[in-house]
Amino acid sequence: MEYEPQNIRKCYPKRPIWSKKHDFGYVAVVGGSKIYTGAPILSGLAAIRAGADLTYTITPKHPYLTALNYPDLVPIDLETDFLSQINDEAWIALSKSDSLVIGNGITKRFEVADAVNAILSEYSKPVVIDADALHFLSDLDIKSEKSVVTPHISEFKIISGTSPENLDERIKAASDFAKETGLVVLLKGHYDVIAKEDQVIVSKSGTPFMTKGGTGDVLAGVCGALLSRKIDPFLAASSAAYLTGKAGELCYNGEGMTATDLIDMIPKAIKSLTS
Secondary structure (H helix, E strand, O other): OOOHEEEEEHOOOOOOOOOOOOOOOOEEEEEEOOOOOOOOHHHHHHHHOOOEOOOEEEEOOOHHHHHHHOOOOEEEEEEOOOOOOOOHHHHHHHHHOOOOEEEOOOOOHHHHHHHHHHHHHHOOOOEEEEEEHHHHHOOOOOOOOOOEOOOHHHHHHHHHHOOOHHHHHHHHHHHHHHHOOOOEEEEEOOOOEEEEEOOEEEOOOOOOOOOOOOOOHHHHHHHHHHHHHOOHHHHHHHHHHHHHHHHHHHHHHHHOOOOHHHHHHHHHHHHHHHO
16 A cells, blocks of 8 residues: 555644644654764754654763754753663653654664663653664563664664565565564665554655665654654654655755755645645
C-alpha cells in the first residue's frame, strides 16, 4: 500500500483557538557526544518545526552552545564527553516529555549501551530509536509498547541480519522484522518502507539529494514530534517519512542541500499537505 498524502491531515487537525503550550507535545532528544554535537540539535529543531511545543536536548557536550545558538531548544547538560550517565536533571526532562528520540550521534562505545538501556528500560511513552542506538537493539530492554526504529539499509542489516535490495525484498524484510519484534519499522531508502505486525506502507516522497548527513536526524525528530501528539506509531512513522520527503522536494538547493535546509522546509511541507 502506498502512503496517501491526505493522512497528514490526521496528524495536523485544525487547532482550537484556546490551544496552550503542551497541548501538542513535548519531545526529549537524547543524543550527541563530543564527536557528534550537531545530531541531537537537528532532531530537536526538526521536532519543533514539525509542531512540537517544546523540545529538550539531553546531550553530553556543550549544551550552553545549544542555548546560545538555538534558543528554541531546552538543553540539558549530562556533563560528560559521551552518553555514559543520566543525571537527575535529564530524568526530570524525560518525565515531562511525551515522546523520546534516542541514538543520534551517541557513538557505539560500550558505556553508551548501558546508558541507552537505562533509559529505555524505564521510559514507557512513545520512542524513536535511531542511528547509533540501533547497534545495541538486540540487547535493549524496551519498556515502551509504542516504539519506532528508523534504520537505513546498513543499520537494518545489523538489527535483522538481512540486507534486502529491491523494493519487494525490503517490504518483506521490514514486515518480517516488525512481526518478529513488535516494533514499527521505518526502513529508509529511495522509497521508505514502514511496517508493523499486520500492515506495510511505502512512502514515495523525497529526492536523491537527501543523502546528506543529518537528514536521518531530521526524520527522527519529525517522527518524535508526531508521536508526542499521541498519534498511533504506524501513522506517525509513515507520515513522518512522507512529510520529510516532501520537505526535501521543496528544497531548491540541489547538490547544496543540507539538513538544516530540510528543517526550514518542514512548515511549508505541512502547509502544502494540509491546506
